[in-house]
Amino acid sequence: MKGHAYSYVVLQYRHDVWTGEVMNLGILLCCPGERFLKLKSRRGRGRIAQAYPGIDARALTNTVKSLEHRFGKVEASWDMLSSAAKAGDVARGVLRADASSLQWAMDGSGLTGAAAETLDMLYDRFVGRYDDDPGRDAITDDQVFEKVKVKLEAAQLYKRFERHVVHSEFGDVAFEHAFKNGVWHCVQGISFDSANRERMLEKAQKVAGKMHSIAGAAGSMRPYFVTGKPRNPDLLPQYSKMQKLLKSSPLEPLVVDERDASVVVERIAEAAH
Structure with a gap:
């Protein structure tokens, strides 16, 4: 992969320095090639308060926000940094290792063609992976399939559908x-x-x-995957x-967005005649 070298630290x-229990709050990424240095941290306090009842979550998040601003000032004064600056070194220069509740860990590095996107990816991996999205119900696979089902019913096709199990x-x-x-036409809704x-x-x-897993045992089968896009435009x-x-997966599936569900119905209608 071509790109600029970057480093990061978590x-x-x-909460309890004696037990060593930790929660990841943010990612600091440093990419000298893009003159990029940014700390991305939790915005909400819900998971922190849920995990540690009684904690002053507001004070903690405000402290982390102040760190974001401090790293923003360091980035604005980039000429003061080395061209080989490492996230861990910069981080520990701003927030030194001591007995406090905030610590740096899990240093890593890699190559990137877009530092901001890599920061988002690392944040998702290390910080937000198991977070719920408050006030929001995710669209399910069944809801995506409903877009196809309505069209199949209108074409008088869905009544001929059944459950099919492939053994391997x-x-x-x-x-x-x-x-x-002649062959099994298997339609599946997949919400992203x-x-x-x-x-x-x-x-x-x-x-x-x-x-x-079923590529060698599926026999005569054609998968159709109807996908639902994320509502967050940043994830498109x-x-x-x-x-x-x-x-690119085996069995050459037809993959279409839910807006194009009629394409699946047309293919199955052709096979039904």
Whole structure:
């Protein structure tokens, strides 16, 4: 991969220094090639307060925000930094290692073509991976499939659908909506309305992994994946990548966005005649 070298370090909160229990609060990423230095941290206090009842979550988040501003000032004075500056060194120069509840850990490095996007990815991986998105119900796979079902019912096709299970030496894979006419046409809704990139990737890999597991035992089968995009516009580039990942999986699945569900219905209608 071509790009600029970067380094990162994780900001952790230690609620009890004696037990060593920690919660990741943010990521500091340093990329000299892009003159980029930024700390991205939690915005909400919900998970912190839930994990540690009685904690002054407001004071903690305000402290972390003040750190963000301090690193912003360091970035603005970039000429004071070395061209080989490392995130861990810069971080510990601003917030020294001591017995306080805020600590730096898990230093890492890599190459990037876009430091801001890499920071978002690392934040999703180390900080926001298991966070809920407050006040928001994610669109489900079933809700995505409903877009197809309505069209199949209008075409008088859905009544011919049934459940189909593919057996292989690695396990069984069930398709809840399948139609057989010479071959099995298996339609699955896949929602990528997720809170972060890592969850989207995990879901796409899981589906692709199932296709790999049945590739040698599926017989005559054609998968159709109808995907639902995330409502967060920042995740749309990741959504496109996940569609490509699904398209590259075994059994040559047809992958379309839910807006193009009629394409799936047309293909199945052709097979039904």
